[in-house]
Amino acid sequence: MERKSGNKIMINGRELRPYIWNLYNGHKTNDIDYYYTRMMESGLKVEELGKTDNDLPIFLLQNDHVKGQPNIMIMSGVHGEETAGPWGLLNVMMKLKLMKIHVNISIIPIMNPYGFSKGIRFNADLKSINSGYFRTKSGKPELTTEGEIFNRNFVRFSELARNGFLSCHEDVMEKHFFIYEIINGTKPDFYCNEIQLIGIKYFDKQPDGPTYDGTVKDGVVMNEKDGTIDDYLFTIGGIHRAITTETPGTADINKRVYVTEQLITKFIELYNAGRFFI
């Protein structure tokens, strides 16, 4: 829904404007050419899933998968202005080749390359690519180009994310850290609690109460089934766990990148070591 509020253009309650920051590495957060160039140096297997209407590729990266190991998927850059996700994930990808990880990892680092390249939330049609899969108002799928690319691979992704899905988001209006978790259970589980410990070490925990989507209790929104990619993978894809982290977009960009890198690393480590203590 598009609406004017003063001079601002609002879409779904969000102002349409670019959010671009200067990174510690000398690049701007929307520098997609630099991002993809570095990513290619990660040593991970790279697959182009498809291209947006503006000819920007969406990539899947994977380490060497071994049968019998847990399958996890990590995604970021769903909302183009939430840039700490992709940059934190880039740092994780660069060190993955140095680590002995017994987890089958699949990564989609920038799900919305157009939004990322412009520093805006939506795609070129000013649509969110985090919805339209199911639970739509019309009752039928309302897919964006990016959503179609995701959907085409949905059965495969449900398998690649079987044991867990992590989506790294931010909220440019927020000062606090919080998490969304979807599991078969009513309380945050061990994975969620461990990840929260990292988030609240660096940022204040979101107070209880309503947020952009859902209600926070003790820093977590539980089982919010709102038609997002997380919900889709859990409810239709049958994956075990979907966790979305929300770093506060009002904090320093380099701190957000650093913390996001720690959050993702912890998620991987929990599955890597999980066989010992869960």
Ligand SMILES: [Zn+2]
């Ligand atoms: Zn988001």
